[in-house]
Amino acid sequence: MMAPQTGLWPAVAMIAAIVLSSTTGEVLTAAAMKSIGDLDAVRAQSGMKGAILAVVTCPLFFIGVGFLALSFFSLLFALNHLSLSLVAPASASLTLVTNAVAGKIFLKENVDRRRWAAAVLVCVGVYLLAH
Amino acid sequence: MSHQLSPRQYFVLGLVALCAPLGDTCLSRGMTQLPAISLAHPLTLVAAVFTPWIGAGIALLIGFFASYLTALSWADLTFVLPATALGNVIVAFLARFWLQEPISVARWMGIVLITLGVSFVAQGPSLTVQPAATADAAETAGVVSEDSEAERVSVQ
Numbered sequence: 001m002m003a004p005q006t007g008l009w010p011a012v013a014m015i016a017a018i019v020l021s022s023t024t025g026e027v028l029t030a031a032a033m034k035s036i037g038d039l040d041a042v043r044a045q046s047g048m049k050g051a052i053l054a055v056v057t058c059p060l061f062f063i064g065v066g067f068l069a070l071s072f073f074s075l076l077f078a079l080n081h082l083s084l085s086l087v088a089p090a091s092a093s094l095t096l097v098t099n100a101v102a103g104k105i106f107l108k109e110n111v112d113r114r115r116w117a118a119a120v121l122v123c124v125g126v127y128l129l130a131h
Numbered sequence: 132m133s134h135q136l137s138p139r140q141y142f143v144l145g146l147v148a149l150c151a152p153l154g155d156t157c158l159s160r161g162m163t164q165l166p167a168i169s170l171a172h173p174l175t176l177v178a179a180v181f182t183p184w185i186g187a188g189i190a191l192l193i194g195f196f197a198s199y200l201t202a203l204s205w206a207d208l209t210f211v212l213p214a215t216a217l218g219n220v221i222v223a224f225l226a227r228f229w230l231q232e233p234i235s236v237a238r239w240m241g242i243v244l245i246t247l248g249v250s251f252v253a254q255g256p257s258l259t260v261q262p263a264a265t266a267d268a269a270e271t272a273g274v275v276s277e278d279s280e281a282e283r284v285s286v287q
Contacts (some may be wrong), residue, residue: 099208104209125219
């Protein structure tokens, strides 16, 4: 339950901030890794050092990690005002659905009925498990 | 890129699924064992990193991030995220049968839904082949076939 001093809309805004920053971070990180290519192949060709170098020299990767860090600090901020039993399951499960939408729009991934069903089932499942 | 995952790729997905919840559990266990840390003494937080449970938790989370990045390099985000949610189920079972923690009916329902979701996504392809990539692949294949044609001619 949310703390008595926190209203509904501030709580919604805090959870939305976590979900949006996390989704942006995941999508940018995924785009960065796709632009680098199969890491197993990179490592086979240029060794572990080459694979690490390929990741750390990709600017998109750092922007993605920046958003993931922002999402982490938004989570900490929200935990200061709301209870863990609300924030953790709500943010973890909503992120799965927003990632499916963002993956389809921005990464042009083929989110077919099977993937939509999986995203929704896992979303509800994670909520029930973490609550 | 083949849509069929190799055993090595399944192993990487398994690492993603297991390292994150286990790492969080180690951090949680390590932090609750420590006395309360206040912002007035931030160095105690640095000292916490060197305690066994928190050290193990950080190592597991580094392992998670490395395997997660590897998985994203050959599979879609919308495949990796639901597929690796199975880790939550494994941790719930560990809590039930190893730590003897009770699991409520709602949690059992959560376990069933996640397992169903993972089985749905696992039946499909792991990577979307973009039209541009397909064209590139066809072009590359064309170049390869021309090369082998030229090689065949030169051998003759």
